[in-house]
Amino acid sequence: MVSTFTILKNIQRHISLDDREQDFFLSMLEHKSVKKRAVLLKSGEVCRHSIFVTEGALKSFSVDKNKNEHVINFAVSDWWIADMYSLISQKPATLFIEALADSELLLLSKQNQEALYEKVPKFERFFRILTEKSLVANQQRIINNLTLTAEERYLDFIDKYSFILECAPLHNVASYLGMTPEFLSKIRRKLAGKEPDSSIS
Amino acid sequence: MVSTFTILKNIQRHISLDDREQDFFLSMLEHKSVKKRAVLLKSGEVCRHSIFVTEGALKSFSVDKNKNEHVINFAVSDWWIADMYSLISQKPATLFIEALADSELLLLSKQNQEALYEKVPKFERFFRILTEKSLVANQQRIINNLTLTAEERYLDFIDKYSFILECAPLHNVASYLGMTPEFLSKIRRKLAGKEPDSSIS
DNA sequence: CGTCTATTTGAATGTACTCAAAAGCGGTGG
């Protein structure tokens, strides 16, 4: 399978695996193709898998008491996503996970993840490092929310994650950045007006 | 040492250690007493230790371009703190870490932490779990920032972390919650006015 | 005490939101 190449490369950025370990790891995964708008996790369900995206894009979001969506994370090719709270505690999820586009996914069940830790302790290291990186990204996001204006947060976002604009609608990006779609639209209009940019040669 | 009992208990909430492993772990630690306002890490320096608080309280914060402090985390007895970004990458820190009160600390250097991983792989698990919990807490904070008003965030804070009010000044709490000290003061006045509370028997 | 820091107050202001509606865009079926 072509898709498994991506995930082995992803893993081997942090730990190295011999052929047997690779095969064992792959045997723990379940492949899943989903169409745009497919729901992979609903709030209230227990999150039973870590999801690795080989192709396509997903988002996770919470829904508040006024039924507003708040995008918590995006995941594109080569990214992992889950409701970590629910996955760890095996309590009901607070998040939804949904496909932003037709996607190819590899699922690692909580059970298999624990089995990996037991049989190949290196995976403990891999997921420690993965979690550390995620933590650092989350902390940076908190800092940005505390210190930057809506416009600055948007500029930072297109600087770091412009590729997400390719697959996620703007109102999801607005939500991720903690602003309304209307306000993001106004920011973009303002920026479009004043940018001495790469648009005109 | 009394203080080492706290940290062994902290560790053994997630992994179990025999006497030799306990001794080995303790030998990796450095004890440090600091007074209120002592600075343990400055932005720009490389963060070389994970800090465990046995007594007292610390805060981490960033300073923005207008010299405003933004509190990122608090750490009281039995909590770990560090600039994870800097600790992991060994690049210059973006955060400061400072004592909110006279404190007793145990320092685990990055080097010794790596040594622990090599010699006692169980610690890989411990720090994976610790990082996971921290990630979940950070994600919840992001959700709160996206979905709650300033007043709701404060109420949630006193619900979960009221003990931090004992050791941190209000303007630091305001900063942690993403609001100005003036506004927090107004929220508290308003709440004090309307609370059918446990204050008058 | 006196000084320094923390907290509170009030008035003016601003950033970002709400609401309502129009315009754009994309897919789908007649």
Add this chain to the structure above:
DNA sequence: CCACCGCTTTTGAGTACATTCAAATAGACG
């Protein structure tokens, strides 16, 4: 191929939540 439908993005007017600034008050510590 065009018409229609649903979803996304844009616009504008009015509003609100939270900030800024300046100053008074209260607490903590040597």
